[in-house]
Amino acid sequence: MRVSNVRMNMDDHAAIQAVLAGDKEAYAVLVVGHSARLFRVAFRITGNEADAEDVVQEALLRGYRKLESFASRSDFGTWIYRIAVHCALDKIGCSKGTESVPITETTDQQQDGLQIADQAAGPERLLLSGEIGAMQEIAMHGLTPTERTAFVLRHLEGCTTEEIATAMGIPPNTAKQSVFRAVQKLRRRLATLKVKT
Amino acid sequence: MIHLSEEELIAQVYGEGDHAARQAHLDQCAECSRAYAALRSDMAEMNFLEPPERDAFYGEKVWASLSGSLPAYESRKGNWLRIGLWRGLSYAAACVLLGACTFIGGRLWERQQVRHTAETNPQQKQHEAVPARTRVVVVVLGDHLDRSERLLVELKHADAESTGIASPLREEAQSLLAANRICRQNAMHEDDAALATALDRLDHLLQELTNQPGGLNAATLARLQNEISADGLLLEVRVLRSRLPSQRTAASGQTKGGTI
Secondary structure (H helix, E strand, C coil): CCCCHHHHCCCHHHHHHHHHCCCHHHHHHHHHHHHHHHHHHHHHHHCCHHHHHHHHHHHHHHHHHCHHHHCCCCCHHHHHHHHHHHHHHHHHHHHHHHCCCCEECCCCCCCCCEECCCCCCHHHHHHHCCCHHHHHHHHHHCCCHHHHHHHHHHHHCCCCHHHHHHHHCCCHHHHHHHHHHHHHHHHHHHHHHHHHC | CCCCCHHHHHHHHHCCCCHHHHHHHHHHCHHHHHHHHHHHHHHHCCCCCCCCCCCCCHHHHHHHHHHCCCCCCCCHHHHHHHHHHHHHHHHHHHHHHHHHHHHHHHHHHHHHHHHHHHHHCHHHHHHHHCCHHHHHHHHHHHHHHHHHHHHHHHHHCCCCCCHHHHHHHHHHHHHHHHHHHHHHHHHHHCCCHHHHHHHHHHHHHHHHHHCCCCCCCHHHHHHHHHHHHHHCHHHHHHHHHHCCHHHHHHHCCCCCCCCC
């Protein structure tokens, strides 16, 4: 399905007005224009391609349903980005819930996770095979959903503390502390993993 | 010298807070400078989770999967029309309700006002106390006596040679005759002897005036004028009429020049 060139020339505001006037197809302009960015942030927060795809669809669906309340108060891209962050946060929150308790390897007083001996040596095996990305992913698993999301938005997406607070719906100071804690935890975990290699 | 905490160093990497003051400290403190360098190095390695590239048609694929589940918004124009219709109907209903309330309120106020006036105005109260039938009789009697008085005056001053007035006098007499009988019967019923006697004599005069076989000639006119003068009928009618001033005032406005 190709979106027509005429539609692609519409700006976000015109597309929103057309959608609200009953032209459902005009929403394609917004979907095509913002999906890639939403996927990037969703993937960084969820760390999973399939979950990121779900987040993108869920965010765009929520955005469509709430389009009347948007009313052009701000930029549509910022608004839908915020919705995607919420969806991703919900997603990893649910994932955390299904995993019961996070399994950690280091002794971290701030973490509530269960400390066990990793006999399967997943990290070790991965590290030995030189899969750095997997090592980083393990390090990210030690973060809470809020810390992970705040860190991704700050470190990878380049958002300010205020933008993070707005996107996540938390006070700025909480956002700032979440970023600090995430960096501290990641440093320690990465240091530990490096020593093991 | 107080060294920078890890949080402060992280804030320095992100350029938050008092960046200049911390940089000044880092320039002077070798220990903090080393820690800062190590932190920057570690954080530089945290550029992981690079998302996989999406192809150029990713957005269209997302739209293809979404479009089927999106209900179309109703046109705002339709919404405005519907809202306008409801608003119009609401205004109309409010106007009808207001009109009905005003009407009912006015009726209630009027009744209350009449009752209040009747309670506070004794004259009105007295008037209310008089039976309706009596008021009608008084009005009719007053009117009848007025007309009779005018007829008697015209008859008394009529010129025997001016035969032009004869016909109107007879017609008026004929008209008064019926009313006179009713008034006389009522006076007898009410045991008003003076009134009944006067009306009886008036009846006799009216009959003579009406039933002249050859019309109203000079001889007949002279005879009737003599009867009026001799009997003092005109004076008596005036006296009787003067007995009814208050009733007349009370009834004025209800009947004006009515004829039975």
